[in-house]
Amino acid sequence: MENREIPSRDQLRRFPYSFLEDQLHWPRTNDYEDSLEFVMLPLPHFDYSRPRNVKEAIHALSRGKRGTRVLAGGTDLLVQMKKGLVRPRLLVDIKHIRHISRISCKSKGELVLGAGVTLTDLEQWAKKRKDWSGLSMASGSIGSEQVRNRATVVGNLCRASPAGDMAPMLIALDGSVGISGPEGKRFVLVENFMTGPGKTVLTQGEMVISVRIPKIVNSGAIYLRHGPRRAMDIAVIGVAVRLSLDETLKRIVCARIVLGAVAPIPMRVPEAEMILVESGVNLLTLQEVSNLAAARARPITDLRGTRSYRLEMVKVMTRRAVKQAWKQLKKKEVDR
Numbered sequence: 313m314e315n316r317e318i319p320s321r322d323q324l325r326r327f328p329y330s331f332l333e334d335q336l337h338w339p340r341t342n343d344y345e346d347s348l349e350f351v352m353l354p355l356p357h358f359d360y361s362r363p364r365n366v367k368e369a370i371h372a373l374s375r376g377k378r379g380t381r382v383l384a385g386g387t388d389l390l391v392q393m394k395k396g397l398v399r400p401r402l403l404v405d406i407k408h409i410r411h412i413s414r415i416s417c418k419s420k421g422e423l424v425l426g427a428g429v430t431l432t433d434l435e436q437w438a439k440k441r442k443d444w445s446g447l448s449m450a451s452g453s454i455g456s457e458q459v460r461n462r463a464t465v466v467g468n469l470c471r472a473s474p475a476g477d478m479a480p481m482l483i484a485l486d487g488s489v490g491i492s493g494p495e496g497k498r499f500v501l502v503e504n505f506m507t508g509p510g511k512t513v514l515t516q517g518e519m520v521i522s523v524r525i526p527k528i529v530n531s532g533a534i535y536l537r538h539g540p541r542r543a544m545d546i547a548v549i550g551v552a553v554r555l556s557l558d559e560t561l562k563r564i565v566c567a568r569i570v571l572g573a574v575a576p577i578p579m580r581v582p583e584a585e586m587i588l589v590e591s592g593v594n595l596l597t598l599q600e601v602s603n604l605a606a607a608r609a610r611p612i613t614d615l616r617g618t619r620s621y622r623l624e625m626v627k628v629m630t631r632r633a634v635k636q637a638w639k640q641l642k643k644k645e646v647d648r
């Protein structure tokens with residue numbers, strides 16, 4: 313924190329936004345605001361809409377112009393509003409839309425997570441299903457139980473924080489985002505959904521209605537995150553790894569390594585993935601893969617860790633995640 317005069321309670325009460333503007337111009341050590349100690353203010357005035365279906369929601373979002381936001385769990389949006397970082401004129405609350413809070417498996421084994429599915433819903437659902445254990449690791453790593461009960465998986469993606477915990481795992485599972493808007497429906501790979509810190513491909517009037525994940529078989533998936541504290545803090549680094557074997561359970565046919573919190577958006581390491589497919593998991597490839605991950609990462613220095621510390625941790629965590637995913641697969645082979 314810079315050495316600036318801290319406003320008194322009385323000053324804050326009388327001129328809250330002038331102090332906020334001042335804070336917003338302080339030099340940032342990070343691309344996102346989490347590292348700054350902002351003053352929490354009462355929520356500003358906003359209009360509220362509670363659509364009953366997706367069509368009504370799209371209608372409200374389209375007519376509301378730029379100052380309109382979707383409200384899902386509100387664990388991020390309401391905090392941002394209280395910090396004065398965003399001041400939407402209209403909130404479109406999607407929690408009351410029917411059928412949007414379902415987790416369903418389609419006939420081809422595709423998993424569909426509705427936009428209202430909370431982190432707790434997903435964590436509990438995935439815990440009982442071995443194939444989806446990576447999803448329970450990612451959703452269970454976020455915030456606290458109270459936050460997870462409220463926060464949605466899709467809200468985590470749409471927040472587009474570089475350190476968001478859901479995106480790396482969803483990318484590793486080749487997930488895609490179902491978007492509805494005034495022009496109709498479209499699908500975008502989660503990998504291409506975020507365009508920068510806090511930015512996504514969503515355009516005016518559009519909302520995400522689901523996340524779809526293709527069926528995965530003979531796979532091991534692991535999400536590991538490292539942070540200064542075990543809970544209630546964002547990740548210094550997150551790594552999602554997925555390895556899929558052929559039907560003989562001997563050869564890796566697909567590998568995904570996705571890093572979070574070490575670049576403006578989550579990033580894959582395709583060269584390392586290729587090595588695992590071509591040469592499998594052994595001491596040499598583990599070394600190569602972790603070095604490649606560190607070479608590709610572009611972390612910053614902030615109050616949670618220096619750039620060089622993060623680069624070292626990328627190596628450690630990547631190696632650990634690949635080893636664990638491999639171990640998970642070997643266990644499946646024994647169980648079969």
Ligand SMILES: Cc1cc2nc3c(=O)[nH]c(=O)nc-3n(C[C@H](O)[C@H](O)[C@H](O)COP(=O)(O)OP(=O)(O)OC[C@H]3O[C@@H](n4cnc5c(N)ncnc54)[C@H](O)[C@@H]3O)c2cc1C
Pocket residue numbers: 381382383384385386387388389390391406427453454455456459462463464465466467468469470471473475476477478514518519520521544545546547
């Ligand atoms: C104490 C605390 C701890 C936290 N810890 C973590 C953590 O460890 N890891 C982590 O990743 N996050 C963390 N968060 C951030 C936050 O909880 C998550 O990002 C959460 O998943 C957001 O989901 P939500 O449903 O609450 O989204 P909201 O707050 O409702 O929305 C977030 C953003 O997404 C947009 N949005 C939501 N749904 C849609 C949709 N369907 N279509 C289009 N736009 C949409 C909103 O307009 C808003 O801009 C934490 C937050 C708190 C308060």
